[in-house]
Amino acid sequence: MLFVEYPKCSTCQKAKKWLETNGVAFEDRHIKENNPTIEELKAWHEKSGLPLKRFFNTSGMLYRELQLKDKLPTMSEEEQFELLASDGMIVKRPILVGDDFVLIGFKEAEWKETLG
Template identity: 65%
Template sequence: MKYLFLEYPKCGTCRNAKKWLDEHKVSYEDRHIIDQNPSVEELTEWIERSQLPLKNFFNTSGLVYKAMQLKDKLPSMSEKEQIELLASDGKLIKRPLLVSENQVLVGFKVAEWEESVK
């Protein structure tokens, strides 16, 4: 199975996830989440496929998230507005993302990846 791996190379968690993928000989296409930010269409599809709440896709520990005070603003925004916001800046998206045709993993949790990545 081929995966799309979205990462920010300066992110330690992304580097750990990439190392894990390489060690487990997982085939993937690498994509820089800032240089090639996901589109509204991609995010909409991935959020639906993941079956996770939209809020899980936000990088809540990120500087941009904090600077924009999104903790207070997101609850009053529509889902469409939130996805458009995510699509506007890759630094707002929790990373890494590992996308396949039937699943989307958000963040790097070894146990989850070991169970899900074949």
């Protein structure tokens, strides 16, 4: 499994601790140093079954600075993927990618249910 995180993010820290406590093996990836590519984002989006807007870090400073709340509704899906791939700080995290699922953000109940 791939665990994409920003190490300074408290939610990511909680999620990582949860994975370790529950003995879940994962490969760790720092989102700022190794931002997801457009191809990865498209694959994760498809696998997740979630609306694309769930991939945006709506509580981040960059999201607010770029006024994405107002801009996203008028952007094409392709433009949104390009934006997400341009800076890891725009992407909602943590992201946990398994063979047949993608979890975005950390909700313990959801992770428990998905990972058994």
